[in-house]
Amino acid sequence: xxxxxxxxxxxxxxxxxxxxxxxxxxxxxxxxxxxxxxxxxxxxxxxxxxxxxxxxxxxxxxxxxxxxxxxxxxxxxxxxxxxxxxxxxxxxxxxxxxxxxxxxxxxxxxxxxxxxxxxxxxxxxxxxxxxxxxxxxxxxxxxxxxxxxxxxxxxxxxxxxxxxxxxxxxxxxxxxxxxxxxxxxxxxxxxxxxxxxxxxxxxxxxxxxxxxxxxxxxxxxxxxxxxxxxxxxxxxxxxxxxxxxxxxxxxxxxxxxxxxxxxxxxxxxxxxxxxxxxxxxxxxxxxxxxxxxxxxxxxxxxxxxxxxxxxxxxxxxxxxxxxxxxxxxxxxxxxxxxxxxxxxxxxxxxxxxxxxxxxxxxxxxxxxxxxxxxxxxxxxxxxxxxxxxxxxxxxxxxxxxxxxxxxxxxxxxxxxxxxxxxxxx
Amino acid sequence: xxxxxxxxxxxxxxxxxxxxxxxxxxxxxxxxxxxxxxxxxxxxxxxxxxxxxxxxxxxxxxxxxxxxxxxxxxxxxxxxxxxxxxxxxxxxx
Numbered sequence: 299x300x301x302x303x304x305x306x307x308x309x310x311x312x313x314x315x316x317x318x319x320x321x322x323x324x325x326x327x328x329x330x331x332x333x334x335x336x337x338x339x340x341x342x343x344x345x346x347x348x349x350x351x352x353x354x355x356x357x358x359x360x361x362x363x364x365x366x367x368x369x370x371x372x373x374x375x376x377x378x379x380x381x382x383x384x385x386x387x388x389x390x391x392x393x394x395x396x397x398x399x400x401x402x403x404x405x406x407x408x409x410x411x412x413x414x415x416x417x418x419x420x421x422x423x424x425x426x427x428x429x430x431x432x433x434x435x436x437x438x439x440x441x442x443x444x445x446x447x448x449x450x451x452x453x454x455x456x457x458x459x460x461x462x463x464x465x466x467x468x469x470x471x472x473x474x475x476x477x478x479x480x481x482x483x484x485x486x487x488x489x490x491x492x493x494x495x496x497x498x499x500x501x502x503x504x505x506x507x508x509x510x511x512x513x514x515x516x517x518x519x520x521x522x523x524x525x526x527x528x529x530x531x532x533x534x535x536x537x538x539x540x541x542x543x544x545x546x547x548x549x550x551x552x553x554x555x556x557x558x559x560x561x562x563x564x565x566x567x568x569x570x571x572x573x574x575x576x577x578x579x580x581x582x583x584x585x586x587x588x589x590x591x592x593x594x595x596x597x598x599x600x601x602x603x604x605x606x607x608x609x610x611x612x613x614x615x616x617x618x619x620x621x622x623x624x625x626x627x628x629x630x631x632x633x634x635x636x637x638x639x640x641x642x643x644x645x646x647x648x649x650x651x652x653x654x655x656x657x658x659x660x661x662x663x664x665x666x667x668x669x670x671x672x673x674x675x676x677x678x679x680x681x682x683x684x685x686x687x688x689x690x691x692x693x694x695x696x697x698x699x700x701x702x703x704x705x706x707x708x709x710x711x712x713x714x715x716x717x718x719x720x721x722x723x
Numbered sequence: 724x725x726x727x728x729x730x731x732x733x734x735x736x737x738x739x740x741x742x743x744x745x746x747x748x749x750x751x752x753x754x755x756x757x758x759x760x761x762x763x764x765x766x767x768x769x770x771x772x773x774x775x776x777x778x779x780x781x782x783x784x785x786x787x788x789x790x791x792x793x794x795x796x797x798x799x800x801x802x803x804x805x806x807x808x809x810x811x812x813x814x815x816x
Contacts, residue, residue: 360799
């Protein structure tokens with residue numbers, strides 16, 4: 299095994315790790331409301347979403363090889379890497395990709411730890427932008443496109459991030475408001491059962507669309523790395539093993555379930571009733587599919603969050619926790635620069651040490667960060683068992699049974715006390 | 724600034740489609756539920772309510788099938804065209 303192939307292997311493993319975080323970070327987008335309204339049991343929901351992501355990933359025959367072109371200039375328009383970056387056997391390009399992926403993963407892990415839904419695509423783009431600025435300078439970034447279409451950091455990342463939650467939120471608000479008008483006064487046996495199926499259907503659509511879109515991005519990145527190192531030349535197809543590996547990574551990630559994020563989106567932002575859940579999920583599904591049809595790339599996460607928020611505003615008497623919403627928006631704002639800083643730092647480390655050792659150190663930093671985040675998360679674990687607990691701890695503690703007998707003093711002292719309290723607790 | 728123009732142009736189309744499918748279909752679904760509830764309310768059987776209710780559900784299911792068709796078509800590098808009003812699968816340009 300040569301040094302170059304070890305670096306390539308590190309890039310592939312890191313890309314699959316990113317795909318995996320992409321999966322568990324985004325389970326909430328499809329399933330948070332379905333789990334919160336108990337339309338599906340938590341485990342069933344993540345299993346369904348995982349399977350649909352797997353199916354979706356295999357459905358994408360189209361090659362998303364030019365995925366990085368939206369934000370950085372490391373590829374030609376036909377998908378091949380820029381010649382200047384592969385003149386040394388591809389190691390310059392591989393380092394940029396590796397550093398960018400690490401930036402994206404670290405940001406995904408941190409936001410997961412905080413239970414904040416943030417866009418995985420933005421994290422990946424942020425990492426790549428940071429690594430590219432460090433490696434190629436400001437001119438290496440596609441800031442504004444060439445004016446012929448919606449493109450560049452502004453067109454593909456910033457503007458959609460502002461517009462998509464607003465659009466999805468408005469659609470969900472209108473839907474929720476009308477549905478509540480229509481079904482007001484109906485017995486729960488009609489509405490709950492009906493809306494349960496509505497939610498499952500719309501959540502399934504979101505999962506399937508997620509599998510086709512997001513797995514493709516990692517497939518494109520891995521194929522780009524293979525082309526850079528000279529292990530693949532075809533720009534019209536991707537290796538079959540890449541497709542299988544990416545599909546499995548995103549499906550497994552989804553099945554693992556980012557419970558912290560599911561909890562924030564399902565319980566933290568608003569208290570969701572079944573009708574709201576259906577309105578929110580349908581809004582997400584329609585906005586994601588419509589925007590994808592019109593070539594207006596939106597982040598699934600921003601759409602899903604906007605929808606949940608809108609459904610909270612649309613139901614009469616529902617309460618939106620604006621503090622939680624504020625934290626999410628803050629996370630969105632700093633996703634790109636934060637992942638970028640990590641990406642740039644990783645490129646710096648890798649470049650300074652150089653060669654195989656540099657790539658190994660970058661990978662070691664990633665592993666250390668992942669282990670650190672994992673141990674920190676164990677202090678307050680969130681899983682399928684407590685994902686639906688009340689958000690405000692005060693409300694959860696209210697029904698404390700009064701175990702102490704009120705007239706304890708009146709009872710003859712000869713009676714053993716355990717007899718007294720039996721049946722009361 | 725050209726990006727802002729493209730984005731706003733895309734945004735209102737997405738909003739329109741979103742309202743039509745993302746709010747419209749759930750509203751039809753809710754009307755379907757209302758019809759079914761009306762169909763056997765108060766001990767009287769009303770077949771019209773059942774027919775209307777399931778008719779509305781059928782429209783919603785067609786909408787969902789359109790969504791699935793779109794996802795699958797996109798995955799295979801095709802696109803949906805609405806130029807004949809009813810959707811047809813065409814090669815992506």
